[in-house]
Amino acid sequence: MVPPPLRTPRAAAWWIVPAALLVGGAATVMAWWLLSSLPPLPKAAEEATARQGAIQTALALAAGIGAAITLMLAFRRQRHQEHATHVTAYLTERNARLAEQVAEHNRQDATERRVTELYTKAVEQLGHTTAAVRLGGLYALERLAQDNPDHRQTIVNVICAYLRMPYTLPSDSTRHDPIHAVPRATVAGASALAAGHDPHEERQVRLTAQRILAEHLRDDRTLGQSTTLANSRFWEGMRVDLTGALLIDLDFAGCLTVDAWFEGTTFRGRTDFRRTAFKGDARFSGTIFERDVWFAEAIFVEDAWFTRATFEGETGFSEATFEKGVSFGGAAFTGEVNFGDVIFKGEVGFDGAAFTRDINFGDVTFKGDAYFGYATFNENVHFEKVIFEEDAWFGEATFGGDALFDDVRVLRLDNEHRWPVGWIVVRQKDGSGLLQRDDAEPSPPPAVAEDE
Template sequence: MRRSPSPAPVPAAAAPPHLRPPRPAGWWIVPVALGIGAVVFGVAWWLLTSASAPSGGGPAATPAPASTAAPLPSGVTLVQVRSEVLRTALAAGAGIGAAITLMLAFRRQRHQEIAIFHTSHDATERRVTDLYTKAVEQLGHGKAAVRLGGLYALERLAQDNPGHRQTIVNVICAYLRMPYTLPAPASGPVQDPPARPAPTLNDRWLHPPTPGNEETPLPEQPAADKTDDAEGERQVRLTAQRILGEHLRDDRTPEERDSGQPADVRFWPGMRLDLTGATLIDLDFQHCHMAKAQFSGAVFTGDARFDGAVFTGDARFIGATFTRRALFDGATFTGDARFIGATFTGGALFDGATFTGDAGFVGATFAEGFQGRDVRVLRPDRFHRGRSVRRGDFHRGRRVRRGDLR
């Protein structure tokens, strides 16, 4: 059983929008009731004061001034007027009560919608957590095919859930950081194991089959299993690198990005990589965008392609080893670029690269020279040179003297 990568915390999805918890209803029921009563009383008072009392029929509750009082119509008594006033006031109170009831119904409906939203959100989070946990467990399986399935499951999960992408990228990087030794090339053709000779009649007579040994198969060849496992692990690692490269790559031109053209839906912006000490095989990160990249101590077997890559944060290649060519043509280092103590066994190509922050090559070794035509260094005083076995052709807005990188 393989060791699973370093356990990463279960990804936390984007939290639902903050909603104010409903307040207890008790504190506003009494004010509302008092308000309705005040409205009913006010309407009744206003209507009663507007009605005039008859001249001799009895005292009015609140007679209106003579200048503004209107005489009662014939056949209408003050009792009838008061009844109509009371009915009108109660109707006004009932209307206000109906409005409050409608508001309460809306509040109840809103509460139900919020509850349904949270229930759906929780169900989605449980499903994502289950898929994530199962995929991480598959990465620790002994069979390469199962590990490949785990990688593809994580890729799909990250594509469908942007809030989990950084966590899933961390898991893939953790897998690539696990110790790995490249399989040794075969020294000769692989020979089939010798076949077991068929038993003769004498063998069957002298050694009759007994329960437990009549059909004993030949043991599996451990060497072949190790070879197959090493090749399977190589394919798993290549797939992990391909997943990172495909989703970090932004194929838009600078003009398209400046014009606001949207990126491809498969592009994952703002990802941070930690591949410290990883063994990377034919890494292809052309035109990839990384918020922060940590490759310190990594071993790049085969060509390492960072053509047109954009490092918006610090890029650290401290002590990294490039066994073949390291291609950084057109790369942009917005933050600090640290190649301190790096070993470039093949060519180091930085044509057209841009260094905005500090560029450190102190202690770096260039076995086949440093090629950097049209390199832009915005802070020349912060460009620290390394050692080169052969002369490097380096430009910093001008052609520098021979031996600048020795």
């Protein structure tokens, strides 16, 4: 409700004087008119009575006018009272709203001050020389992020920055050797790794930091569960930057991130990205996987980069989906590799990639251009039942073992292709092509129904 505009009240004389003049003037005019219109009367008594009646009539008229003015004044007074009540209610409501806003602002301000104090204290704990205190700092940051969603990305950034700090894995010879202590570094302005940290204790701190990230990036719905709403522990929309970090036995299975940066990262233990959903760019360029790594059933919504990455253990991408382009250019695979049933919806590049052990591309669908130029396959490579929907390029690729391209389908024969030496495409009745050895008997065309 909004009250009418207020105005300064006028002095009472502005209506009292005109009202008095109106009453007096009306009585005078009425008396003069009645007296002047009296006819001549034969007796003086009758004339006096007539004049008295005229004067009484004039006075009655003046009284009526005065009563009307009084009624108008009473109405005006009532309106003023209602207006005053309306204004009072409006001011009361407005003041109450202002008081609530001030209280809410004060509450938010107190909350922000409290969060800032807890955040500052937790970050300072990350730079403590005692591992238990650093662990306490991590758990304090986790609790702070869980209770304050607006601060989650900042806290994820701090944990990622901690994991990016230089660190040397412990060994039996370095358990009590201060020479291998990690150099001093900073996280968010605080000393993160003071000289003299025990590498075994620091390993536990880092494993805890990894578990905190994994737990809150894991969406139960990506694991095939029937949960319609995300778990309250899931932090949606986080960006993870672990560029150059040393990660130990990382388990990001079922996690969901917006952007993920792992360039130059070293994974020293087993690494699990199964059923992980990368909603933004996924960058693994220059990454080193020293042991087995799995990306089975992972989903890459945007572009993915594995350029010059090193895979030293078993590598699994089976049933993964790449919605856009992906590059494995210059990547080195020293263990067995499985890309079975992968769907590449965008351009994929394995230019210059090196495969030391067996590699499986069985049942893969390449919906975009596929480049294997200058790739090296030292042992057997399986491309059985692969479908190439666009260009396929194997120029200058070398094969040290068996190259199996049985039942490979090529959908666009007019596109630019470069097949491995000894393989040719034979046009089929349905217009597609079937990859066959150059010296093999042509395969019979696929059966076609009579009505076709």
